[in-house]
Amino acid sequence: MAVISYREALNDALREEMERDESIFIIGEEVGEYDGAYKVTKGLLGDFGEWRVRDAPIAELGFAGLGVGAAMAGLRPIIEFMTWNFALLAIDEVVNAAAKMYQMSGGQYNVPIVFRGPGGAALQLAAQHSQSPEPWYAYVPGLKVVAPATARDAKGLLKSAIRDNDPVVFIESEIMYNLVKDEVPAGEYLVPLGKADVKREGSDVTIVCHSKMVHQSLAAARTLAKEGIEAEVVDLRTVRPLDVDAIVASVRKTNRAVVAEEGWPVCNVGAQVVDDIQREAFDYLDAPVARVNALDVPAPYAKNLEKIVLPNAEHVAEAARAVCYAG
Amino acid sequence: MATESTPLEGMPREECVELLRQMMISRRFEERAAEAYQTGKIGGFCHLYTGQEAVAVGAIAPLRPDDYVITAYRDHAQAIVRGMTPGAVMAELYGRAAGCSKGFGGSMHMFDKSLNFLGGHGIVGSHLPLAAGVGYAIRYRGGDQVCLCFFGDSVVNIGAFHESLNMAARWKLPVIFLLENNGYGMGTDVRRVAAVRELKDRGLAYDGLVSLAVDGMDVLAVRQAVAEAAERGRAEKTPTFIEARCFRYMGHSMADPAHGTYRTKEEVDKWRSDDPIAEFSRRLVDAGLLGEEECEALDREAVEVAEASADFADKSPFPDPEEAYSYVYSDSYANDIRRRDAWRKEFR
Numbered sequence: 001m002a003v004i005s006y007r008e009a010l011n012d013a014l015r016e017e018m019e020r021d022e023s024i025f026i027i028g029e030e031v032g033e034y035d036g037a038y039k040v041t042k043g044l045l046g047d048f049g050e051w052r053v054r055d056a057p058i059a060e061l062g063f064a065g066l067g068v069g070a071a072m073a074g075l076r077p078i079i080e081f082m083t084w085n086f087a088l089l090a091i092d093e094v095v096n097a098a099a100k101m102y103q104m105s106g107g108q109y110n111v112p113i114v115f116r117g118p119g120g121a122a123l124q125l126a127a128q129h130s131q132s133p134e135p136w137y138a139y140v141p142g143l144k145v146v147a148p149a150t151a152r153d154a155k156g157l158l159k160s161a162i163r164d165n166d167p168v169v170f171i172e173s174e175i176m177y178n179l180v181k182d183e184v185p186a187g188e189y190l191v192p193l194g195k196a197d198v199k200r201e202g203s204d205v206t207i208v209c210h211s212k213m214v215h216q217s218l219a220a221a222r223t224l225a226k227e228g229i230e231a232e233v234v235d236l237r238t239v240r241p242l243d244v245d246a247i248v249a250s251v252r253k254t255n256r257a258v259v260a261e262e263g264w265p266v267c268n269v270g271a272q273v274v275d276d277i278q279r280e281a282f283d284y285l286d287a288p289v290a291r292v293n294a295l296d297v298p299a300p301y302a303k304n305l306e307k308i309v310l311p312n313a314e315h316v317a318e319a320a321r322a323v324c325y326a327g
Numbered sequence: 328m329a330t331e332s333t334p335l336e337g338m339p340r341e342e343c344v345e346l347l348r349q350m351m352i353s354r355r356f357e358e359r360a361a362e363a364y365q366t367g368k369i370g371g372f373c374h375l376y377t378g379q380e381a382v383a384v385g386a387i388a389p390l391r392p393d394d395y396v397i398t399a400y401r402d403h404a405q406a407i408v409r410g411m412t413p414g415a416v417m418a419e420l421y422g423r424a425a426g427c428s429k430g431f432g433g434s435m436h437m438f439d440k441s442l443n444f445l446g447g448h449g450i451v452g453s454h455l456p457l458a459a460g461v462g463y464a465i466r467y468r469g470g471d472q473v474c475l476c477f478f479g480d481s482v483v484n485i486g487a488f489h490e491s492l493n494m495a496a497r498w499k500l501p502v503i504f505l506l507e508n509n510g511y512g513m514g515t516d517v518r519r520v521a522a523v524r525e526l527k528d529r530g531l532a533y534d535g536l537v538s539l540a541v542d543g544m545d546v547l548a549v550r551q552a553v554a555e556a557a558e559r560g561r562a563e564k565t566p567t568f569i570e571a572r573c574f575r576y577m578g579h580s581m582a583d584p585a586h587g588t589y590r591t592k593e594e595v596d597k598w599r600s601d602d603p604i605a606e607f608s609r610r611l612v613d614a615g616l617l618g619e620e621e622c623e624a625l626d627r628e629a630v631e632v633a634e635a636s637a638d639f640a641d642k643s644p645f646p647d648p649e650e651a652y653s654y655v656y657s658d659s660y661a662n663d664i665r666r667r668d669a670w671r672k673e674f675r
Contacts (some may be wrong), residue, residue, distance in 0.1 A: 025467065051467055057497075062490025065456020066463055072445055073395065073464035096450050097457060105438035105446060106429030107654040141655050141664065165657045194660060241660045279667075 001183040004177045006148075006209075009155035010040045010182055014078070014190070014220035017162045018048055020265075021076060024162060027054040027063050028080025028117075037082045037262040038118060038177050064090035064115065068097045071111045078162065081117035084171060090115075091136070098167035099142030114161045116170035118177070119147070120212055120262050121310055125274040130299035130306075132263030137169040138240040138272070144193055145239040147171040151182045153237055156191030164193060173212050179185055179216070194241030197252070202232035205320045206250040208273050209260040210236040213311065217260055220316035229324055238267050244276045251281040256323040260292040260316050268293060330403030332610065333547035340616045344625070346546050347390060347611060350380040350604045351629035352405035354590060356413050357577075359633035360420055360482050364581045368641070369420045370594035371451075373434045376404040378576035381603035383408045385549025386571075389557050393470075395443045395461045397454050398477040400435035401575075404445030405477060410442045413632055413640035424650075425643035431654065439458040451512075452478065452485035455504065457493045466564060473501045473560035475553065477532075481512025483529045484521055492568060496533035501560030503553060504530075504568045507543060513579040542570030544603045569640065574598035648673070 004012070018024050025048075030037045032045035032055040045053040056063040060081060067077035081087040094115055104108045121130035138145045146161055146168060148154040154172070161168040163217070173180075199214055200221050209217040214235045221231040232252050236243060243245055252259050259270035270291045275290055295309045321327040335343065357375045364373050376383065385407045387396065390409075398405050406416050411427050419426030422436055428438045435449040435567060445461065448454035458476035465472050482488050483506065495502045508526055510517060523529055530538030537559060541552040549571055556567035578584045586592045611617040655661060668674055 002460020054498075057490070057493060058491065059486075059490040061453075062456045062459070062494055065453060065487065065491070065522055066460035066494060069397075069445075069457030070464045070467070071460070072457065073461045075464050075467060077460075092450060092453050093456060096453060097448075101446070102657065103654040104428065104432050104436045105440070105654075106426070106430070108438050109438040109445070110657045144656075144660070166660075194514075194663075241567045241663055244666065276667075 001185055003149055003181050004171070004184050006154050006180040007038065007176055007178060009151035010172065011042055011290055012159055013155045013158035014041065014044060015047070017159055017163060018044070020050065024076045025054065026080060027056050027067060027079045029056055029058055029082050029136045030287065031055060031080050036080070038174060041080065042179070058158040060086050060090035062265045064212035065097060067113050068093055068101070068111055070111045070232065072101065072109050074161065076112050076227035078114045080117065081176070083129060083222065084117055084119040085129050085131055087115065087117065087133065094137065094143070094167070094169065095140050096281065099140045102142065102166070105203065110165050112165045112169050114168045114170050116158070117172060118174040120173050120175070121306070122174040124301055124303055124306055125299070126301040132261065134171060134239045134263060135268045138269060139200055143240060145171065146193060146237065147211040147239060148237055149180070149211055149235055151180055152184050153191050153197070155184055156189050157193065157237060160193050168193070174231045176212060184243065188244040189273050191237070193238050194243060195237065196243035197235045197237055198232060199235045200231065200233040202230035204230045204254055205256040205258060205324055206232045206254045207235055207258045207260060207316060207320060208234045208236065208247055210239060210249045210269070211262065213260045216311065216313040217312035217316050220320060223313065223317045224320055228325065229320060229326060231320055244271065244280065247273060247276060248280045251277055252284045255284050255286040258292060258316060258319045258323060259289060260311060262294060262311060263298050265291065265293045287325065288322040290323050292316050298327055315324040332545050333551055335547070335610060335614050335616070338547065343611055343616055344384065346384050346550070347604070347607055348625055348629070349408050350607065351385045351626050352413065352632050353380045353383065353407060354604055355629040355633040356403060356407060358418070359637050360417065361577070361581060363420065363637060369434070370422065370431050372400070373581040374401040374579065375577045375581065376401055378598065379507055379509060379543065380404060380574045381546040381607070382505070382543045382549055382571045382573055385546040385551045386477070386505055388550045389554035390475060391472065393443065394472045394557070395445055395474040397445040397458050397461065397474065398447050399451070399454060399479060400447050400449045402435065402437045402481070402650040404441065406437040406444060406447070408443050411437065411439050411444065411618035417636035417640040418643045421640040421642035421643070422645065423471065423640055424646045425639070430646040436451045451481045453488035454478070454486050455491035457502070458502050458507065459494050459500055462495055462502040462566070463498065465501055466499070471561040473503055475503045475505060475530070477505050477507060478508065479512065480506060480508040480517040480526060482506065483523070483526050490528060492533050492536060492566070495566040499535060499564040500566055501564045502566045503556045503560060504566065505553070506568070506570045508570050508572050509575040511579070511589065514583065516589065525570070527568065527570035529670065536568055538568045540570040541574060543573030544601055544606065546603060546607055655665050
């Protein structure tokens with residue numbers, strides 16, 4: 001199997017899907033001539049032309065809504081947000097239009113659309129460019145929310161998202177575009193939405209995570225193994241649908257859980273995961289579930305402060321030790 | 328506004344009568360809806376179209392069945408004029424299973440895919456980008472349809488308006504942006520909040536977009552303006568921005584007064600005296616195209632249609648309680664969303 005980057009995996013997924021289905025087009029800022037702000041759409045304009053790879057004005061609400069209308073008229077748009085921070089300008093079209101159309105029309109207009117772009121913190125981008133948007137969208141019935149951690153998953157999940165008949169919020173990562181590289185099968189494969197993946201098996205504690213925190217959690221698991229604690233790392237891959245079965249199965253096995261994510265602590269993905277664990281695995285728990293997240297503050301610029309604010313592998317290991325009553 | 332009406336010459340009698348009939352049905356339908364609202368048959372927000380009939384009827388008349396229509400929340404008349412049965416629209420207002428959106432949408436969300444009627448939308452301005460997207464899809468497939476997009480005067484001040492006109496003009500998307508300027512965004516005189524004397528001038532900023540104003544109380548004037556815009560859209564893909572100047576007789580919604588702090592009774596009465604239906608009836612009678620009795624018969628028929636729509640709505644069942652989970656997702660995840668509610672008695 002070839003080792004490719006997270007960025008290349010996404011580019012491959014876009015290209016393969018656009019070759020397969022002529023109704024797919026991409027619209028976003030810098031996606032065409034510039035080859036993408038983060039080069040995810042590299043080379044696509046030359047291969048597919050401007051109607052299928054459309055450079056948009058800086059008008060997130062406008063081009064997100066354009067995608068919704070095009071989807072209602074039978075196309076399958078992919079909306080690239082340069083980052084999810086800018087997508088806040090378009091949240092009305094995502095939430096009020098895309099997510100609601102199917103139900104509001106009594107089942108007449110489903111909206112097959114993918115909203116994608118990088119989320120989360122990168123390096124010293126400060127408060128307005130370092131946010132994790134998953135909970136804002138996962139809250140909304142009608143949306144699906146995907147946040148892959150590996151190149152393999154990124155490709156397979158993006159292909160599934162594009163083929164999905166409902167609106168999908170697809171959250172990538174600026175940091176992972178280049179740093180994450182892993183083995184990707186040759187040729188066609190899909191990763192289904194709504195299925196978590198056990199990235200590491202373990203018997204002592206379950207670490208539930210997604211996106212960048214999967215790598216921090218795997219690093220934590222390696223540290224913990226040296227201390228005699230075997231952690232099971234459950235990568236959610238999609239936040240909605242949430243794979244409650246996979247979470248519960250793991251917790252019933254390990255009896256302890258840590259939920260790790262990069263976003264803020266209030267009303268986040270972890271809050272939901274903890275609720276599902278207490279609903280369905282309460283009697284299996286040997287300790288309260290611990291949560292690892294960013295501090296409850298906007299991301300600061302200063303390097304040392306940002307490091308304190310963002311969660312890392314050591315925080316995950318510390319939380320795992322706590323629920324195991326170790327160390 | 329022009330005091331001269333658009334001439335009747337060249338208009339076939341049948342077409343004139345049809346325009347009048349549709350305006351009368353729209354009027355009587357809204358009157359019946361107001362009654363049903365007052366007796367509690369209709370809930371939520373209910374925005375009536377009374378007074379603006381010439382705009383919907385004139386604008387939809389020149390469209391082809393394969394064109395698209397999208398609108399805001401004052402959408403009952405547009406839905407009917409586009410071809411929905413008054414019964415399906417009234418049943419939607421009543422929140423019944425036989426409603427055009429199966430009772431999920433209500434007053435603000437009339438949809439009919441078979442008529443390319445892409446809905447009433449409830450967030451001011453946010454359906455304009457959707458209209459641009461429909462225009463994009465038309466161009467993408469190389470079609471010659473157009474998308475007609477209705478909206479109110481308050482939209483000219485929101486970003487979505489400019490983002491949509493800009494994209495439509497830049498990429499030549501065949502969209503007809505039809506502003507129904509009834510003078511007031513809810514209870515605010517549009518002149519108090521828009522820094523532009525003529526709303527149509529908001530379109531002048533965009534190269535490749537044709538902007539014009541039309542008398543929205545004159546059904547033939549609206550019809551002609553939209554017919555020309557549709558022709559431009561089909562042949563050259565040129566988008567058009569039309570300001571149709573009109574007036575709503577009722578309050579913003581059924582919950583609001585027709586006049587009071589924001590406008591006077593005299594102003595409402597003045598516009599009512601220039602009523603689009605009475606005026607068009609008079610013109611048809613004067614031109615010898617229609618007898619006064621025929622005119623009255625048409626109106627009686629409209630009253631009956633409205634009444635029949637209410638009867639139909641009343642007889643339609645409410646949606647099945649099991650439908651509460653319907654149409655949120657189009658795949659098997661639709662079943663999984665029940666999981667967290669499984670404790671509720673009615674779902675056991």
